[in-house]
Amino acid sequence: MFVIITYDVEEKRVSKVHKVLKRYLTWTQNSVFEGEITEGKLKKCLASLHNIVNKQVDSIHVYKVQNAKMMEKTVYGQEKNFDSMFL
Amino acid sequence: MFVIITYDVEEKRVSKVHKVLKRYLTWTQNSVFEGEITEGKLKKCLASLHNIVNKQVDSIHVYKVQNAKMMEKTVYGQEKNFDSMFL
Numbered sequence: 325m326f327v328i329i330t331y332d333v334e335e336k337r338v339s340k341v342h343k344v345l346k347r348y349l350t351w352t353q354n355s356v357f358e359g360e361i362t363e364g365k366l367k368k369c370l371a372s373l374h375n376i377v378n379k380q381v382d383s384i385h386v387y388k389v390q391n392a393k394m395m396e397k398t399v400y401g402q403e404k405n406f407d408s409m410f411l
Numbered sequence: 412m413f414v415i416i417t418y419d420v421e422e423k424r425v426s427k428v429h430k431v432l433k434r435y436l437t438w439t440q441n442s443v444f445e446g447e448i449t450e451g452k453l454k455k456c457l458a459s460l461h462n463i464v465n466k467q468v469d470s471i472h473v474y475k476v477q478n479a480k481m482m483e484k485t486v487y488g489q490e491k492n493f494d495s496m497f498l
Contacts, residue, residue: 328415328474330417330440330442330443331440332440332441332443352472353417353418353419353442353470353472354419354442355417355440355441355442355443356417356419356442356443356472370487373487374487377487377488378488379487379488379489380488380489381488381489382488382489383440383486383487383488383489383490384486384487384488385439385440385443385484385485385486385487386484386485386486386487387415387474387482387483387484388482388483388484388485389476389481389482389483390481394476394477394481394482395474395475395476395481395482396474396475396476397472397473397474397475398472398473398475399470399471399472399473400457400460400461400464400466400470400471400472400473401464401465401466401467401468401469401470401471402466402467402468402469402470403470
């Protein structure tokens with residue numbers, strides 16, 4: 325399945341959240357990760373995030389589509405490849 | 412159709428981008444809007460954004476699914492209703 329994960333977390337937790345998501349998905353925009361993932365791996369990813377975030381103030385949104393073909397993505401402006409910025 | 416729009420724009424253009432998006436979609440998270448929209452209205456929305464953003468540095472991602480039922484959304488932590496914060 326294809327997922328988009330967007331997050332809005334307090335500054336002190338951003339890098340931890342980022343490190344977890346980077347293990348499973350592609351960083352495409354500030355606070356946005358996306359990619360193909362299995363149900364099992366998504367569960368593991370979310371369990372790791374569960375241990376990091378403060379549910380009283382932070383928010384993580386997970387958008388799932390069973391088939392990436394159902395989703396059309398268009399980029400306007402810069403398509404940042406963050407991963408290459410931190411080699 | 413259902414769309415998610417995420418944006419990563421320079422600080423000086425954030426409020427203008429935000430004002431445009433608020434006319435068409437719901438603000439659900441920092442730099443994330445979503446909602447049902449017609450093709451025509453999405454075109455108008457993107458045309459307005461086109462006049463605001465600097466395509467050399469800013470980035471706007473538009474994710475489209477034809478039917479909202481194809482998309483499953485889960486929120487972990489706070490489901491912020493930004494709109495009510497600025498009445």
